[in-house]
Amino acid sequence: MNLHVAMAARTLNVPHLRGTGRYVQELLRNTRTSDDLSWTAYGHNPALPFRVPEKLLGRTDVFEFRGDRFHLWEQLGLPMKLRQQGGPQLLHCAENTAPIWQPVPTIVTIHDTVPWDEPTQGLERFHLHDVQRVALRRCAAVITISESSRRDIVKRWPFLADRLTIIPHGIAxxxxxxxxxxxxxxxxxxxxxxxxxxxxxxxxxxxxxxxxxxxxxxxxxxxxxxxxxxxxxxxxxxxxxxxxxxxxxxxxxxxxxxxxxxxxxxxxxxxxxxxxxxxxxxxxxxxxxxxxxxxxxxxxxxxxxxxxxxxxxxxxxxxxxxxxxxxxxxxxxxxxxxxxxxxxxxRQFSWRRSVERHFEVYRDVVERSRHRLPA
Structure with a gap:
């Protein structure tokens, strides 16, 4: 089964990569033809470089959406793209947050709870504490990167306990x-x-x-x-x-x-x-x-x-x-x-091993979503 995955990859659409961007890049870079998986990587700013791997197994789509600073690219723009285009069977939001509207089964990676622990106010607080509580409830699976992060996530959102998978990062x-x-x-x-x-x-x-x-x-x-x-x-x-x-x-x-x-x-x-x-x-x-x-x-x-x-x-x-x-x-x-x-x-911290475990989660989510569909 060829699996087509949409990747929210705004952390690659930047002048310089940081930690989360490196994680997204390694997921894309360590995909092999034999994995029977293709990507569409989505960015949000055509004016900036999009640092996807040179030999991406799939395609890119960098588009602007009005109201990006109000998180509307994530909450409306990306779901609309998925709804209009068709194709991807799954959305992976690898950068801590996800949209409430999920036209396809959605997985989110929560790296840690630091953004929620730091003081925020106004729209940013509403997005993190109110919008994300609803979005996370709707996600089919959650990936995190350590036992420490898992404990912090479950403490903050107990309803995520039964859909959390720990997959450690690798190194380059x-x-x-x-x-x-x-x-x-x-x-x-x-x-x-x-x-x-x-x-x-x-x-x-x-x-x-x-x-x-x-x-x-x-x-x-x-x-x-x-x-x-x-x-x-x-x-x-x-x-x-x-x-x-x-x-x-x-x-x-x-x-x-x-x-x-x-x-x-x-x-x-x-x-x-x-x-x-x-x-x-x-x-x-x-x-x-x-x-x-x-x-x-x-x-x-x-x-x-x-x-x-x-x-x-x-x-x-x-x-x-x-x-x-x-x-x-x-x-x-x-x-x-x-x-x-x-x-x-x-050497136990292999990106290839980490990527393979991500693909196991992807396929499990797609399989479970199929069984929920009416005959």
Whole structure:
């Protein structure tokens, strides 16, 4: 049975990919002809790039719909397209939210409940808390990415408990390749061959960039630099960098996966002081690249402790500092041994395996929807 799936892919219709966009892109990229499945990927802004894979098994449809900022593209525009065009047997809304009007069976991926936990007001609050409560009740299935996220979802929406499937993310194939791409010239020039720590997270308060700055300031290595990743254009917090660290803190631009692998592999350690994650790509990516990673075993990160992790209580700065100093003094032979074990451990996070499990959910939903139709 050839299955035709509509994918709401607004997170690919952007200048630069972020975490959810990478997830959608990998679902499309890891589809094979033998899967007997085709896509229509929908975007919402013809003025921006649409970053679908070059060899997409299917087609794209990027269309504007008046009232997009009021969520009408999602709630009216996309359902109208599906109703008018026919073809797709299933809609996958892979970006946390879904339309109330569902002309075909609909699956939603809820990555975590952070958007609902953060303060919102007005139309945004109405969309998240009222519209989505109705839309989620109508969805045929819900996918989430970790046991931690599953618990949070069920706590907020108990009626979803019996249609939730946990499917962990994978990491990009580039992390298992020996090839090295050059870093962007500006970053290469700023580092000038200096050893560095790699901060992952961006500007959100729960990611704790200040924690990374304090570790750099107090680790006892004046030759060490810090590279910050995850900051969008104009969001790098330059004002928070102490005068004593100016010249030793740099911000990476948006990187391709191959460049990111190179950045990981060159780091003395990866610093990931987040207080909550639905999945936590850096915890796996660092280990796949052979780089020690420091984080706290909170939320989904409990399940991502591997051979090359140093874990500490989230508020115990002295323990973090001690762990960083231990990593920086780790003998080369011991680091290489742990890196080999970590690379093998990280292979369980395969995008292909994740995609196959998505397809199992798709086919189950289509089969169940057929049985509900009248003879």
């Amino acid at each position: 194939d580039e992390f298992f390749s020996a090839a090295r791409a050059p870093l962007p010239p500006a970053l290469e020039q700023a580092l000038a061959g200096s050893p560095y720590l790699l901060y992952l997270g961006g500007a959100q308060a729960r990611k704790r960039f200040d924690w990374a700055l304090e570790l750099l300031a107090r680790c006892g290595r004046d030759d060490l630099h810090l590279v910050g990743c995850g900051f969008g254009a104009g969001t790098a917090p330059l004002e928070r960098i102490p005068e004593s660290l100016r010249g030793r803190v740099h911000f990476a631009p948006f990187l391709e996966d191959s460049e990111l692998v190179t950045l990981y592999r060159g780091a003395e350690a990866a610093i990931y002081p987040t207080l909550y994650e639905g999945f936590g790509f850096p915890a796996v990516e660092a280990q796949a690249a052979g780089t020690p990673v420091l984080f706290s075993p909170v939320s989904s990160l409990v399940d991502l402790v591997g051979p090359l992790t140093w874990t500490n209580e989230p508020q115990d700065f002295d323990a973090w500092l001690g762990a960083l100093r231990e990593v920086l003094m780790l003998p080369a032979e011991a680091r290489a041994q742990r890196a080999a074990e970590a690379a093998a451990w990280a």
